[in-house]
């Protein structure tokens with residue numbers, strides 16, 4: 001698992017802007033806004049990603065984990 005995330009607090013909220021690794025298909029990194037506590041739980045291995053963010057779509061979880069865009073997956077397999 002890649003761990004070279006950077007993040008910043010967004011304003012006064014508990015949300016952080018997570019800068020993911022670059023997508024290995026198109027090379028573009030992503031910024032995702034996530035709840036800080038949830039993110040730290042995942043980062044520290046305290047739960048499975050689908051348990052920590054049950055409301056996120058599978059492709060959004062993929063983005064968090066690998067930085068790969070859904071559209072790039074589609075290109076790779078089409």
Ligand SMILES: [Zn+2]
Pocket residue numbers: 023024025026027028068069072
């Ligand atoms: Zn991409």
